[in-house]
Structure formats: structure tokens, C-alpha cells
Amino acid sequence: MTAISNLVILGATGDLTSRLLLPGLGTLLTDRPDTRVSVIGSSQRANDSWPQTVAEAFASVDAAGPAVDHVTNTTKYVQCDVTKKADMEKLLGSLEGQTCLYFALPPSVTIKSLDVLADLELPQGLLLALEKPIGTDFGSARELNLLASRLLPEDQIFRVDHFLGMPAVLNFLGMRFANRIFEPLLNRDHVESIEIVFDETLGLEGRAGFYDPTGATRDMIQSHLLQVMALMMMDPPARFDHVELPALTTHILRATKIWGEDPAASIVRGRYTAGTVGSVSLPDYIAEEGVDPTNETETFVQVKLEVDTWRWNGVPVTLRSGKAIGKPRQEIAVKFRQPPHEYPQFPRDGDVPENILRLKFEEDQVLLELNMGGPFDSRGMTRVTAQTDTAEPELSAYGSVLRGILDGDPTLTVRGDAAEEGWRITEEILASFTDGSVPLRDYVAGSSGPV
Numbered sequence: 001m002t003a004i005s006n007l008v009i010l011g012a013t014g015d016l017t018s019r020l021l022l023p024g025l026g027t028l029l030t031d032r033p034d035t036r037v038s039v040i041g042s043s044q045r046a047n048d049s050w051p052q053t054v055a056e057a058f059a060s061v062d063a064a065g066p067a068v069d070h071v072t073n074t075t076k077y078v079q080c081d082v083t084k085k086a087d088m089e090k091l092l093g094s095l096e097g098q099t100c101l102y103f104a105l106p107p108s109v110t111i112k113s114l115d116v117l118a119d120l121e122l123p124q125g126l127l128l129a130l131e132k133p134i135g136t137d138f139g140s141a142r143e144l145n146l147l148a149s150r151l152l153p154e155d156q157i158f159r160v161d162h163f164l165g166m167p168a169v170l171n172f173l174g175m176r177f178a179n180r181i182f183e184p185l186l187n188r189d190h191v192e193s194i195e196i197v198f199d200e201t202l203g204l205e206g207r208a209g210f211y212d213p214t215g216a217t218r219d220m221i222q223s224h225l226l227q228v229m230a231l232m233m234m235d236p237p238a239r240f241d242h243v244e245l246p247a248l249t250t251h252i253l254r255a256t257k258i259w260g261e262d263p264a265a266s267i268v269r270g271r272y273t274a275g276t277v278g279s280v281s282l283p284d285y286i287a288e289e290g291v292d293p294t295n296e297t298e299t300f301v302q303v304k305l306e307v308d309t310w311r312w313n314g315v316p317v318t319l320r321s322g323k324a325i326g327k328p329r330q331e332i333a334v335k336f337r338q339p340p341h342e343y344p345q346f347p348r349d350g351d352v353p354e355n356i357l358r359l360k361f362e363e364d365q366v367l368l369e370l371n372m373g374g375p376f377d378s379r380g381m382t383r384v385t386a387q388t389d390t391a392e393p394e395l396s397a398y399g400s401v402l403r404g405i406l407d408g409d410p411t412l413t414v415r416g417d418a419a420e421e422g423w424r425i426t427e428e429i430l431a432s433f434t435d436g437s438v439p440l441r442d443y444v445a446g447s448s449g450p451v
Contacts, residue, residue, distance in 0.1 A: 004037060004127065004406045005097025010082050010113070011104035012041030012050065016131065018057050020162070021104060024398025025071075026063030028406070031394045033065040037406060041077045042091065050077035061396070082113035089120055100127040100158075100405055107135050107144060114147035122151065129158040129405050132223040134419035141423045145416035155242050158405050159414035163224040164231060165400030167393050168332055168359040171366060172232050175359075182357075183236065185336065187311045192337045192354060194233070195318045196225050198361060199328035203272065203282045203299075203445065208290030216301040217269070217433075220321035222426040226253065227414055229317060232332060233307055246415035252307055253421035259304040259316055263432030268441070268451050270300035272324040275445030282324055282445040296433070296440050299323040300449050303429055324445035330361040343375075353383060364390045 007025075009017055029035055041050045054075050058068055078094070080087040082105065092099070103110045110130060128148060135141030148157050163169065176183050185191070198220060204211060211219065227249070234248035259266040274284045286293040300322035307317060322328075336355040358367040366388050373382040395403060404412055414422075432438040441450035 003035075003098070004100045004408065006038045006040060006095050006099040007102060007402075007406070008040045008042060008091070008095070008099060009102045009104055010042050010080075011109075012053075012077070013043040013045065013047055014104055016104050017041070018053055020396075020398050021102070021402075022054055022057030023061045023063075024162075024396045024400075025402050026058040026061045026068060027395045027399035028402050029058075029067035029071060030061075030063045030065050031399070033067050035067040035406070036070055037067075038097075039071050039075045040095075041075070042080045042082075044079070044081045046079050047077050051075055082109065083116060085116050085119055088113070088116050092120065092123055095123065098125040098127075098408075099123055100129055102129040102131070102405070104131050107133060107140060111140065111144050111147060114144065114151065117151055118147065125156075126152065127156050127158060127405065127408065128152060129160055131160050132414075133218065134159050134414065134416075135423065136218075138420060138423040138427055141420050145420065149416065154416065155410055157413075157416070158401075158410050159416070159419055160401055161224060161227045161414050162397040162401050163228050164412045164414075165395070165397040166361055167364045167390065168361045169228055169231060170393075170400070171359050171364075171390055172332060175366070176232075177236065186233075186334070188313055188315050190336055191315050192335045193316045193318070194229075194335070195320070195331075195333040196228055196232075197318075197320045197329045197331055197333070198225065199320065199322045199325035199330065199449070201277045201280075201325060201328055203277070203280075203324045204285065204288045204291070206289070208288055212291050212295055212297050215295075215297045216299055216321050216323070217303075217426060217429055221301060221303065221319055221429065222422050225319040225321065226256070226422045226425060227418070228332070229256075229305075229307075229319065230418065233312060233317075235311065240411060242410040242413075245411055246413070246418060250415055250418040250421060252309070253418055253425065255307050255309045255312075256305050256421070256425055257308060258425075258428055259306050263429070264437045266304040267429060267432055267438045268300070268302045268449075269298040269433060269438055270322070270441040270443045270450035271297065272299050272445040273442045275324070275447065277324055277326055277446045285324075298433070298440060300325075300443060301429070302449070302451060305425070320449075322443075322449045325449055326446040327448065330363075332359045332361075333357070352381065364392060366390060 055072050078091055080091045135144050230249035230252040233252050237244035271285050285299055302320040305317045334357040356369040368386045370384050372384050373379050443450040
């Protein structure tokens with residue numbers, strides 16, 4: 001597929017664009033100085049400061065080089081209502097070369113815009129990049145996917161999840177498939193449990209308009225952690241491409257269910273109350289500006305799942321995310337089973353810890369916890385951690401996402417039915433909130449959560 005000539009950001013005045021998307025593009029352009037792409041910002045309202053927005057976003061990641069200079073010197077802004085046929089027709093007609101429309105918009109607006117595009121003659125080789133979440137529930141996700149599929153084939157549709165471009169996820173793929181050591185162990189015979197955790201110290205941070213109607217389950221479990229789980233637990237692919245990986249990850253999600261089909265025993269949800277995280281004092285969540293207490297929005301969720309396949313049946317998988325956590329964990333953790341034979345010289349009953357492989361989301365670290373020494377060692381049994389800091393990535397997670405888009409390579413994007421399966425699982429979790437089987441528990445900001 002020909003490289004993209006035009007990146008059109010729809011919803012360019014939003015926080016996502018200035019905070020994540022443009023800085024990510026800056027890291028990519030710095031790493032690829034020969035790239036020449038035209039960046040067009042677009043939104044419903046006028047914006048005379050667009051060039052300044054681009055320059056400041058690039059400066060925030062120290063982006064530099066010929067490709068960066070090209071964008072800062074040529075970028076332009078087009079006022080456009082994406083839900084109006086005349087506006088979209090004019091926007092597309094002004095572009096030359098292969099174009100990607102990046103929808104940095106709420107799902108409801110994206111659906112209306114895709115409906116408008118169905119009545120237009122689309123440019124040859126057009127790509128669509130759809131920012132998460134894909135819909136707001138199973139029904140809207142299916143509607144959005146149907147609209148997109150009527151416009152373009154699947155390999156020209158990019159459903160963005162920047163967690164799939166995080167170093168921990170990419171490190172796991174390389175560790176598993178470029179070495180012979182780990183892949184034979186990643187199955188129900190050797191793995192006791194898996195955890196994928198993304199706790200953070202941040203509270204609401206003035207984002208009530210987005211977060212309060214959304215909550216931790218929709219924001220993190222559906223949009224991110226389920227997709228990470230699917231990628232790390234998929235069967236080995238014959239090749240890394242846009243056919244194999246999406247098919248294998250969707251297979252994992254189709255087989256996923258709540259552990260024991262018992263939400264009350266497998267799900268915990270909570271909401272932070274006033275407390276201190278580090279040196280920052282946070283109010284009660286329900287006292288935050290813009291919060292509606294009747295929403296009973298959860299700021300913490302932990303759910304235990306099972307991937308009921310031949311490889312993984314019987315292995316508990318815990319997904320967890322919480323805000324205002326005092327000592328946050330952000331990692332993939334694979335706990336291996338204890339040795340199959342008991343030696344009298346090696347204490348059991350929990351005294352010999354399991355081996356744990358940890359990949360840190362934010363710190364670019366890989367750790368393997370091991371037991372050493374033993375009955376013939378004067379030190380006795382000792383616990384050690386083999387640790388390595390991996391090379392700092394040249395690209396941010398959004399830089400990795402944009403690399404795939406600009407190269408026309410949808411390998412690490414979310415397939416339509418995978419997004420729908422994510423909502424199927426999420427709606428089962430949310431149903432346990434509304435029927436009262438999983439109560440909303442308070443936890444103090446700065447604590448470890450309600451568990």
C-alpha cells in the first residue's frame with residue numbers, strides 16, 4: 001500500500017490531539033526524517049492557533065529534523081462540520097495524494113460522519129483511523145463497524161488502541177516469539193495466573209465531562225486491557241500481518257468469560273474518597289466539579305476472567321485499573337506454577353514463591369523473579385530478581401500507532417469483531433453493577449484500592 005500523503009485530524013481542537021496524537025507524530029517524524037506528510041487539522045469551530053498547537057506539541061517531545069520542519073511549515077487548518085455532506089465533500093476535494101481521515105471524535109459523531117461519507121465519492125486508497133472507544137456499547141460498535149465496512153475494506157480501517165504500541169506489549173511479543181525459552185511455558189500446564197494491571201496516581205484531573213459518564217470499566221478494561229490480554233494470550237501466528245494477528249486476538253476474546261460465570265465473586269468496583277496521593281490532596285470523587293453522584297461511576301475495577309480455550313482453560317486472568325492509587329502497578333505479570341515435585345529440603349506451603357515474569361508498561365523494564373540457593377547453600381533459599389532495562393523506545397505509543405497508519409499497515413489495530421467482543425464482555429461486567437450483585441465500594445485516595 002502506498003504511504004500516506006495527507007493526515008487529516010478530525011476533531012483537531014480536542015485534548016487528545018494536542019496531548020497525545022501530535023506529540024506521537026513528532027516522535028515518528030523525528031525518527032523518520034525523510035517522511036513527507038501533510039497534516040491538516042479540522043474541527044467544527046474556527047482555530048487560528050493551529051500552527052502554534054502543532055509547534056508546541058512537537059516541542060513537548062523535542063521533535064526535530066526535516067520531516068518535523070516540513071509539517072510545521074506546511075500544516076493548515078480547515079473548518080469543517082463532519083456531519084454535513086457539503087463540508088466533507090469540500091474537505092476531501094481539496095486533497096491530493098493518499099489520505100487518512102483520523103477520527104479523534106466521540107463515537108456518536110463518528111457514526112454520523114461515516115453515514116455522510118456513504119453518500120460521497122471517496123478518494124482512491126482512503127484510510128480511516130477510528131479512535132477508541134469503538135462505540136459506546138455492543139449495539140453502537142456494531143453500527144459503527146457496519147458503516148465503516150460499507151465504505152472500505154477491513155485492511156483500510158484502523159481502529160486505534162495505543163496500548164498495543166506500548167513497550168511492554170511489544171517487548172512481550174519479541175520475548176515470546178523470538179526466543180525458544182518462554183513460548184513452550186505459556187499455557188495452562190505451566191502458568192498459574194496472569195495479571196494485567198494499570199493503576200495510576202491521577203484523580204479526575206478536570207475530565208468529568210468524559211470520565212463521569214464512562215468510568216474505569218469502559219475507559220480501561222474495554223478499550224485497552226482486554227486488547228492487551230488478547231494479544232499476549234493468542235496462539236503463535238504463522239506470520240505477523242493484518243490477517244493473522246487480528247484473527248488470533250479475536251479468537252481469544254470470543255473465548256473470554258467471567259471467572260466461574262459468577263460476577264459477585266470475580267469483580268470488584270470502587271470509587272475514591274478524599275485522601276492524599278503523594279503530596280497531592282484529592283477530594284471525594286463525587287465532590288469533583290462536573291460529577292453527577294447518581295451515575296455511581298467507578299474509578300476502580302478489578303475483574304477475574306477465563307479464556308476458555310485448549311491452551312488457557314482454568315487459568316485465572318485478572319484485569320485491574322484504578323485511579324488515585326498510592327503505589328500504582330502498571331505491568332503484565334505472568335505467575336508460573338510451582339515445581340511438580342516436593343523435596344523435603346525445600347519448604348512448601350507458600351514458602352517457595354512462584355516464578356513471576358513482569359513487563360512494566362511505563363518503565364521499559366523486564367523482570368523475572370527466581371528462587372536460588374537451597375539446602376546445600378549456607379544462605380538457604382533466596383529470592384532474586386533478574387532485571388533488565390530495555391532500550392528506550394524512539395517512538396511513543398501513539399508514534400507506533402501512527403507509524404502503522406502512515407505505512408498503511410493495520411497489523412496492530414483492532415478488528416471490528418474484536419471491538420464488538422470487547423463490548424460483549426464489558427456489558428456483562430456492567431450488568432453486574434446495575435443489578436446490584438457487585439456493590440460500589442469506597443476506598444481512600446492514596447490507598448491500594450478497595451481490594
